[in-house]
Amino acid sequence: MLKRSGHGVRLTPEGTEMLDYALQIIELANKAESRMKNVSEGRIGYIRIVTLPICRNELSECLKLFSIRNPGVQVDIELLEGKELIQKALQKEADFYFATDEMCDAAAIGNYHKIKEECLYLFANTEDTRFFDMNDWSTLTEHPFISIYQSDTILYNKINAICHKRGLIPNIVGYFNRADSALISVNAGVGKVIFPPDYLQMANNLKIKTYPIDGDDALMNYVVGWDSNNLSLAARNFLSIINELYGEMA
Template sequence: MDFKHLRTFQTAAQTLNFSETAEMLGYVQSAVTAHIRSLESELEVRLFDRNGRGVRLTYEGQQLLDYADRLFALRDEAEQAIKRGKDITGNITIAGYESLLTYRLPQILKRFVDAYPQVRLNVVPLAVKQLKTQVLNAQIDIAFTMEQSTHVNGLEQLRLRCEEVNVIAAPSHPLAKKKCVTANDLVNETLLFTEPGCSYRALFEHNLMKAGVFDKPKLEFVSVEPIKACVKMGMGIAALSRVSTERDIAQGRLAKLDWQGDDLSVNLHMVWNSKRWLSPAVKAFLDVTQSFYDGSELV
């Protein structure tokens, strides 16, 4: 459908006068008539009833006018949003766990950079225990965390989604084929842990302590990738976020155990300083992220 023809129709529907429409749009009257007839031919309906006293909209014409008004309003809104995006400048420092920055953030960054090309982004991987402290100290603008919802004075948290956690082993490991794996099955296993302060590590440890296996041999890592590499080599069992392991599981490089212990799922949050002035760039990033995760909620 030609937008030029649609604009002619919209104006004619508002004025109900083809001569006035032609004058307003800078056309000759025959051009207005041609645009209307083109639309009627394309849609196979009559848009106007014509009589000696003038014209009036048909039922189909009124329907098309409603859509035309919405289409042009949406087009104007899009143009204004893009122009605003070009006008917003500044710097934003974003931090998070390495796995979140790797597996969750890129799509959000792409959407934001497309909308706000003049904003400079600084993305920093940080240890779990540093994230909220640095937000409170205004060292970073926005942090992404995976944890159970907790309130911290001075921080605003937006829950974005639930993050499932997989208990994993090498595909050749005997537990890979076992049904109903519990903490008791890990009594003689070497355990590979993420860094202290990691929320799903704490949940995993709690399961192990209840079964009396927490004092078993363990390895501790700051990064998720070395854990996965060690698990693939058969060095032990680990609990990691689903998003960081699903590709390796699908490709047969890791095995997801049939974990029947307590649920290890946590929430993905976006966190910022509630007492600090938010720049237009930071506000825009918060809006883009919230719209990306439809259904997110403040906690």
Template sequence: MELRQLRYFLKAKELLNFTEAANQLNISQSTLSQQIKQLEEEINVPLFNRIGKRITLTEAGLLFSEFAFQSVSRANDGLIMMKDLNNLNVGSLSIGVTYALRNLLTRALILFSEKFPDIKVKIVFGTSTELIDRLNSTELDFVLTFREQADDVHLRYRSLFSSPMTLVVSKNSNIAGRSSISLKEIMDLPLAFPDSGYSTIQFINNLLKLKKLKPNVLVEINDISTLLELVKTGVWNTILTQVSVDDIGLSTIPIQGKNMLREATVISLKDAYQKKAAEAFQNYL
């Protein structure tokens, strides 16, 4: 059973004349008759009574017409929706983001929503590890996080910008005005670190292990907002990317050395279809 056959049947039902129906459909009468005959053979029941040149609906034809109408109507609705989707008038988007890039995401979301107000956007915060897991299970359309050196071949990476690693201190700290600081100096400071699930701390821990340095970590926490509040007290310090910090109560000091830049990146599944809404949002990013 083909959608085309249902459309032919409905036009013939409307006009009760094969010749006129064929003319309106811009096909030959023989084509129309043949397609309706094939439809009748498939459902094994006549839809029309054929009396000379006249046709009338059978009881089966009357009952079948409601099904045919619903099928064609639903198909037309689907086509309209796909056209709207392609024009970014409807649809949904699920985005994973790490805390450090929340401000970037917020600014892009405002611009995107002004342009495409009917696209529903779901934002999920989490560690890079959590978000990549959800991306792999297709719960997210893409993830906004920092790129790791070891790239997964099944993922697509789109670089946005780089941000330096910094020591974050209270604005009242006696070292707040320094232009830079070494990792070795940081080891003597009381530190509060993000939970090990965050890519930033994984990055730092790998560097410290390589340099055989041991940090004085007194607090470990899985909430970055609370972590920054702790640092503002002046009792603890932390290490984060500069882009993570936008609080007037805090100061950032760039960390000396090579490989102290983190690359903000959009990550998506390489072989999955990328929604037009996802492409548009990434352009705003």
């Protein structure tokens, strides 16, 4: 698995292949240890939740009520972006998914409640904003964009559809996989980016001006989804909180 040389130690091809499995085993062992500890302390229930960062306030409201009414239940929460969240949902690795309706549809999660609706924003360097008009997207043509990777297909396709509907073919000069790296590039004047409003506060501390994008095509519907065929008692109790806060599904 390891090969030693005068330059140090490195993984063999077999070791590289084995590494991911080893990390998964360690993660599973840590989860098992944590779960057994909680069981020994009287925490008999267990639910798993995956959420987008932008849904953390809605999740917090649910958890606040749930923890008061179900103090003996262990709750594991994982914060993920779009592509990784969809993969978790496809593999049914959690009980609840705080995501967008399109993500739940892509992962065949048929049960969900809408929890909020928000528009996307254009984030641009304050110097660049002197030269374009948000009411006329043709003025954005000369100014480059940066974008998420195409592998995050739902948001990538939505952003491109927004541009194309407004007659703009974005000149994309760079791609990113993290929001903070994208905002650093915008702050440096490398290009503009279209983002959910979750990053407005971060942008306030930078040389960035933000603009809400008008139109139904720029709206993002955020939901909490679940698999109704595989809910434990603890998960059903959490679902009752969701129904209470966001209304029973018709």
